[in-house]
Amino acid sequence: xxxxxxxxxxxxxxxxxxxxxxxxxxxxxxxxxxxxxxxxxxxxxxxxxxxxxxxxxxxxxxxxxxxxxxxxxxxxxxxxxxxxxxxxxxxxxxxxxxxxxxxxxxxxxxxxxxxxxxxxxxxxxxxxxxxxxxxxxxxxxxxxxxxxxxxxxxxxxxxxxxxxxxxxxxxxxxxxxxxxxxxxxxxxxxxxxxxxxxxxxxxxxxxxxxxxxxxxxxxxxxxxxxxxxxxxxxxxxxxxxxxxxxxxxxxxxxxxxxxxxxxxx
Numbered sequence: 001x002x003x004x005x006x007x008x009x010x011x012x013x014x015x016x017x018x019x020x021x022x023x024x025x026x027x028x029x030x031x032x033x034x035x036x037x038x039x040x041x042x043x044x045x046x047x048x049x050x051x052x053x054x055x056x057x058x059x060x061x062x063x064x065x066x067x068x069x070x071x072x073x074x075x076x077x078x079x080x081x082x083x084x085x086x087x088x089x090x091x092x093x094x095x096x097x098x099x100x101x102x103x104x105x106x107x108x109x110x111x112x113x114x115x116x117x118x119x120x121x122x123x124x125x126x127x128x129x130x131x132x133x134x135x136x137x138x139x140x141x142x143x144x145x146x147x148x149x150x151x152x153x154x155x156x157x158x159x160x161x162x163x164x165x166x167x168x169x170x171x172x173x174x175x176x177x178x179x180x181x182x183x184x185x186x187x188x189x190x191x192x193x194x195x196x197x198x199x200x201x202x203x204x205x206x207x208x209x210x211x212x213x214x215x216x217x218x219x220x221x222x223x224x225x226x227x228x229x230x231x232x233x234x235x236x237x238x239x240x241x242x243x244x245x246x247x248x249x250x251x252x253x254x255x256x257x258x259x260x261x262x263x264x265x
Contacts, residue, residue, distance in 0.1 A: 009079045010133070011050075011101035014121060018052035020060070022153040023116050025172040027064040029252060030112065030145055033160070035068035037141045038111050044072045045110045049134075050118035051076045055087035055097065061114065062095045075106050102133050109139035115146040116158075119190040127191045131161055138163050147189045155187045159257065166191075166257040168242055169202075175224035175251045181209035181231070195262045202260045209235050225249060 038044040046065055048058040058076035065072040076097040078084050087097040098105050104113065113134055119127055134144050140163070147158025147170075154174040160167050169192070171184050178184075185196045185206055192202045212234035219227040229248045232241060240256040247254065 007103060007105075009099060009101035009105070010103045011079050011118075011130075012121070013080045014050055014052070014118060017117070017151065018054050018057055019151060019153070020056045022149060022151070023057050023060065023114075023156075024064075024153055025156045025250075025252070026114065026116060026145060026147065026149070026158055027061055028250065029158075029170060029172065029247070030114065030143075031064055031068045032247070034112055034143050035065075037143070038065060038069035038072050041111045041139065041141070043108050044069055045106060045108045045139075046072060046074050046112035046114065047104060047106060047110045048074055048076045049102075049104070049113055049115040051078055051083075051087070051097075052117075053083055053086075055090045057116070058087070058095060058097070059090055062092075065112075066094070075110070077101070077105065102130055104134060104137040109137055109142065111139050111142045113138065113142070113144045115144065117148055119146060120148055122190060124190055124194055127189075131166070131191075135161055135163055135165065148187045148193075150187060155184050157184055157187045157189060157192075159189055159191065160254075166261070168254045168257055169260050170252055170254040172250070172252045175228050178224065178228075178251075181213050182206040192260065192262065200263060202262075205235075205239055205255065205260055208238060225251070 048061050051058045055076055058074055062074040073094045076087060077100045079101045081099050084097050084099045144161040145158050149156035154177050156172045158170050173184060196203050212231040216227045216230040219230045232248050232253045240259050241253060242256055243254040
């Protein structure tokens with residue numbers, strides 16, 4: 001039987017575009033939501049899957065996780081061997097880089113897998129299979145966070161999944177640069193980006209969020225954060241928002257996956 005170490009990586013090479021501090025919004029959310037699980041784990045391994053042409057995001061993930069879980073370790077996984085070789089000089093205590101793909105080539109089951117800007121090039125009908133493959137590798141209590149952001153991390157949308165499948169969708173933005181909530185539509189993850197059309201739940205949510213944002217315009221005099229928080233309070237009357245003001249103040253809102261899941265074709 002072929003060992004995991006010699007199995008051909010599953011997936012295809014991405015463009016590899018990356019920038020320092022690009023994933024700060026996702027990392028901040030991960031630290032808040034998954035930090036306790038990382039602290040409890042006997043072997044708190046996190047995987048930065050598809051970190052790209054430069055290792056900045058993996059280096060940053062280690063620092064951000066260790067701020068809440070000092071024993072956390074990060075494994076950067078890339079399907080392009082040259083990128084792994086280029087990242088090797090950045091290895092340190094708690095950080096290593098390995099060649100691999102969706103099979104997640106770690107001997108331990110990770111407590112966290114972060115896959116940012118990886119699935120954009122895949123077909124929508126491939127997403128569920130990739131999700132299932134990664135989630136099957138998670139440790140008990142583990143989390144997959146998969147999503148998309150812009151080049152400098154101002155706008156970001158991600159799905160959080162457990163072993164059972166998708167749980168939530170989080171919308172996050174630098175509020176000072178946001179014209180309206182539906183500006184985030186261009187950063188929807190692959191599972192949702194083609195569903196931002198009339199008749200689909202994610203389209204209805206963004207429509208309602210825009211209306212709440214418009215109604216909250218008087219709060220803009222107190223700053224974009226206050227306007228955002230007011231709009232979220234309004235929209236949660238009709239949508240299952242799962243977080244609270246502490247997260248809203250960060251320019252985030254999280255909604256239950258089942259409310260936004262694509263309709264069957």
